[in-house]
Amino acid sequence: MSGTLERRLEQELEQFVRDGVYKRLNFLDSPQDARVTMEGRGSVIILSSNNYLGLSAQPEVVEAGKAALDRYGAGTASVRFICGTFTVHRALEAACARLVGTAASLSFVSAWNANEAVPGTLLGEQDLVISDQLNHASIIDGIRLAKAITKCQTAVYKHADLADLEAKLAAARDRRVRLVVTDGIFSMEGAIAPLPDLAEICRRHDAVLMVDDSHATGVLGATGRGTAEHYGMVGQVDIITSTLGKALGGAAGGFVAASAAVCDYLTQRARPQLFSNALPPTVAASSLASIEYLEAHPERVTRLRENARYFRERLLELGFSPLPGETPIIPVILGETAAAIRMSDLLLAEGVFVTGFGYPVVPQGQARVRCQVSAAHSREDLDEALAAFRRVGKELRLI
């Protein structure tokens, strides 16, 4: 490798350390659960996992993966249309569509790939895609790629600002297709998208609505069917993307759920589908078992909701000011990135694993620790974590 590149990278890495923004990886030696075994630290309570329903270590989910390994071997060994596709992928895709309430779905190796596939495959030069300002990085990059590939027009509307969206749609009447994209739950804020208003605006402007429900699948709605269920709108969202790497077992993978035509078109033309292997069958089977578990156990979703409410209310009682909301994502804003990383380090020393996030993941000056509560947590786990928050909050003079 060129010495110039190597030197530049080393200098930047050293600067990250000096600025207190260098990310150290924590190695775990146990499944994701309420508590994990961290190398060098032993058992810690984890409040920074997307394992919302506690399904990562669910015996039925783990067993399904093992059985699929025996039945199908390690993987597809090529892309699906060339090499054949496993029957478990078809079963998984039927289950994803059933869960979120669409006619069809198509799986990808990640939700990142699913989000990347949609605009770049479905849009063309005469079309426009409009994205919420706080959408996930995979949507942003997917749109950048779509612009480069298809020369479609792109625009950003202010976060959840319906007037801004409406103005941008009104100015785009000449476009053949208008695609509006929003996260269902915004991952750094825990806020829920105003879906009824978005759907109504899209209807009036003949726009297609796409919702990335990666943090909402398994989380929102009485039975965990996502943002649409939360608002009583199952079946009313044109395109839903979501991950299999969070509430639904937490392994990896994602999907696009939409009409049969959209999913078939993506099967024919989406580049991450045509030029990359399918989900490993172990992962497909574990994800399928997670969906079946969720369908049979809606009480997991209730428990998640109760845990989230409990943790948020106790944090408020302690004197913290978490961002208001009703999801299991509970951010405490601290300002500078170094402050968030310091709080996260102190909490870890107390046996609580909560990640600090700073710029550029969140806007400058709005660094935060982001707590994520799971249905796997017992009240004792949450109380122990809250006691650590109290000690660290006092030490840092935050409360």
Ligand SMILES: Cc1ncc(COP(=O)(O)O)c(C=O)c1O
């Ligand atoms: C809103 C959102 N969309 C997409 C993704 C990507 O998910 P995956 O890990 O399946 O690529 C994430 C993961 O952080 C996310 O939070």
